[in-house]
């Protein structure tokens with residue numbers, strides 16, 4: 520499997536999702552590719568938000584080597600599964616898809632925990648206290664994604 524985690528800025532939520540998924544994939548000895556990207560361009564080249572770095576570190580993960588990038592049309596060919604953090608990311612990713620095969624690769628990550636509910640991972644950018652909750656939601660979601668595809 521090749522999995523791409525996508526949020527708006529690629530500095531808060533999707534870097535955590537990438538770090539959590541990379542760690543779980545390694546623990547389980549799976550040969551999966553894991554990456555992340557943002558739908559927006561504002562933070563290209565930046566390190567993850569310091570609050571995401573600290574939250575990851577608290578749980579034993581180092582995400583400091585990640586750098587933000589913007590999703591590109593080729594990602595919809597390269598990756599098998601493109602996981603959106605919220606509905607706005609989901610719509611923006613689908614705008615890049617030009618075939619049904621590409622559209623079918625895109626899903627809301629929390630639908631792996633609450634199927635069909637289209638719940639969003641809350642954007643913690645304006646809420647310092649939101650990062651721990653995001654971490655816990657993403658941990659559960661990543662476990663379900665692995666259960667569903669391994």
Ligand code: 4NP
Pocket residue numbers: 526527528529530531532533557561642643644
């Ligand atoms: P992310 O969070 O999409 O989880 O990386 C955000 C990062 C930056 C902004 C918004 C959300 N921003 O407005 O710059």
